[in-house]
Amino acid sequence: MHDGVDMEVRSELKYTEDHEWIAIEGDIVTLGITDFAQNSLGDIVYIELPEVGTIVEASEAVGNIESVKAVSEIFSPVAGEVIEINKDLEEEPELVNTSPYDEGWMIKLKIDPAELNDAGLLNEEEYVKMTENKGS
């Protein structure tokens, strides 16, 4: 059972205060939720993702995660266009619980890389520290 100490984080990713991770490759970012987040949410039963082509604003709610405990919003830290969503999550939402950083990826966005600087992103260390302090 996770106790906050052995939550998985990955050094190559960036994180948000809302417990999302993003992988940056030029002007394409991939977004998902962290191991800490999936553990807090418990069993995930549905994931509502935006349609491909949707234009999203920074800090806007782009989707919802329904778990047995509660419903939680998915936020994008940066503005962009949704170019791909993970269709596997339609039939297997539990992939977010079992593989939050790999098979549980959620959205791919086309962005303006310059906007990443103002996005308030945290690195691995900063994110781990945040989870230890908040414990939320």
Next chain:
Amino acid sequence: MSDPKRTPFYNQHVEAGGKMIDFFGWELPVQYDGIVAEHLRTRNAVSLFDVSHMGEFSIQGEKAVENLQHILSNDVVKLKIGQAQYNFLLNEEGCFIDDLIAYKMAEDCYMLCVNASNTKKDFTWIESQLIQPVDFKDISGETAQIALQGPKAVQVMNQLVDTDLSKIRYYHFEQIERKGVTITLAKMGYTGSPGFEIFCPWERGEEIWSKLIQAGEEVGIAPAGLGARDTLRLEAGFPLYGNDLDEQTDPLQAQLERFVAFDKGDFIGKQALVEKKKSPLEKTFVRFILEEKGVPRAEYPILDLQNQAIIGEVTSGNHSPLLGKGIGMGYVKKQMLTNPNKIGIKIRSKVVPAALVEGSFLPGKA
């Protein structure tokens, strides 16, 4: 704010990996390996629940029955020794103060098991309504309670007691003596799966829990938390005080009139309900199952599908692990319902159609 209280099984919960939360002043596990896993294990094998946070009162003496008939909705006179009965504590408006189970332990000797969230409220209320002389005590602090629920429950229990368990009928109980300790074994539960609710002295709780875990090992027994307890009772169609029942709701609206004995003498709330019966219901309790993806939750609006008018509100809802669909319960103004079989649940910006169902969501149950 004082620290939350601990039940006899606190250490065992932590050792088993329980995620502890503060539940109405009690430190209890919301889950262990996962709500869905614990839920399905209960339906397919057997689970153990710590329900020691519930309140227990004892009421004894020649006037015990007179008092119970006065404060409770159901007809307590019908109880035989070793029998339990679902009851309500109603206020003068005929609305729910609590729902509870009454047990006839011996002649002129009864036990009431009330919701943990209402223990103080119920005690104060009953105390203020007592017709003396009668011996009324709060025995919650001395009474631990474990629920053993699932199709394998009888098999597990058989290993620990000599009693012929098939003799204990539903909503009946036996008091069993083991090594100088009396435990009350009641054939009932709040999950919709067969099983027992076991009452024992507080200080023997830890030992009994261990014995049950040991006895159930071969059938895959494991503890289940508050999260699974809620999804299980929801699937069984059982109301929860605070969600589905409250002080603004009465048994007529809640479709629980069969637990109100209008043919017994006077009782608190009777007159108000007799009056209310003369008019149509302001709201009616319904159970529903979503026809599309979604999770209905308390406070979500209920709409009429045809005209989108808001006709009520969800009071309990969640994903049903067994059915793989969203299920829920709530109240609607039936007069406003265009289609008697369908409603709409407003989940954020979407109106999800739902079919009304009667009774339990479980297959093969009334």
